[in-house]
Structure formats: structure tokens, C-alpha cells
Amino acid sequence: KAGVTQTPRYLIKTRGQQVTLSCSPISGHRSVSWYQQTPGQGLQFLFEYFSETQRNKGNFPGRFSGRQFSNSRSEMNVSTLELGDSALYLCASSLITGFGEQFFGPGTRLTVL
């Protein structure tokens, strides 16, 4: 069974631009969560989607948004990029039932210049 895939793997943008990151969960997984990882702030929860609905949101400004499609694929968008948005963005999917173990993708490394 294929794992969680994220595209693109690397991205370089300039301040003020916007960016869209994509995440394809493991087949059958309906929950997708996004995390931002930076050296200064560590791993921080961005948001979680289940059945195309945002179920939970972390403490990030409105420039960070996301959505989930009917096939459970998810995208996150960051508008008006700032230097501080440079980070590794990780996506995780889970089955929800039972333990709800989360399986992580390889991440998208975003660099904002």
C-alpha cells in the first residue's frame, strides 16, 4: 500500500507570493492533518480535515488555509508569504478508528526568500 505522498518536495518562493502544497493520504484514510516544523518553534499543528470538513485548527494566522477533496486528498495554502513561513510542512493521514495512528508523508520544504 502506498504511503502518504506530498508534492512538491521542495519549493522556493519570495515574500508576498502565495503557495499551495498537496497531500495524498494512504488509500482508505479519511483524516488528514498538517504540521509545520521549524527549528525555533518545533512541530506545530496547523489543521485537520475529515470528510472534507476542517475539524480542528491550530493557532496560525488566516493566511494559512486548507481544504480536503472528496477523495481525501488535501491541499494547504499560504498567502502573502513571510520569511518566517520557511519550514518543513508535514502531512499525516489516519483511519480515525481505534488508535488513529498517524502516518506521515516526507514533507514539503518551503523556503521563502
Next chain:
Amino acid sequence: AQTVTQSQPEMSVQEAETVTLSCTYDTSESDYYLFWYKQPPSRQMILVIRQEAYKQQNATENRFSVNFQKAAKSFSLKISDSQLGDAAMYFCAYRSAQSNFGNEKLTFGTGTRLTIIP
């Protein structure tokens, strides 16, 4: 809000020896899950071991085991017979068990970088 604390930014251990990584957490909930994730230089987060709070028995996965002390809110990871491939960042994480829908959020500690000395 829940918090997870890892007080050891770095640890090192001789190959084949045993090492214990510490984790404490704070929560007012009675039912939750605890996890240890490993993040090697490739950056791929890999689940190492998990523990359900309502289970008193400590989880074990091959060379990895935990010491779960619910009253003390402590969740340490023991790695036995350390191998070079164990070198990575290790993150302790907490997840509420209140609901299976809309509660997948993991709260992570700051991580412990483990170095294996050949």
C-alpha cells in the same frame, strides 16, 4: 491545553548499549494516547511505539519499550541494543482520546537528538 516536555535536547549512546529518553506531559484528561516518533535525517516521521493511557501495561516493540507512569505524567522510551540506524531525532507526542472525529491533533515535545557512537 496539553503540553509535552522533553528535557534532553541531545543524548548519545555506545552502539549495543541501552539508552532512555525522557518525556513528561501535562493534561487534565484521563484518556489519551502517547507516542514516540523517530525522525531520521531523511525527515520522514516514523512511529516507534504507542501507549494507551488506560492500559497499565507498558508497550514494547522489539528493542523499544516505554515506562509509562500515568500519575507522574511521565512517558520514557528505552532503546535496548542500540544500533547505528537508531540515530535520529525522537519526538514524544500526545493525542487526546476524547473523540475519534476531529481530534487527531498531535502535540509534540521539542525532541531529543540521539547519536549512536560506534
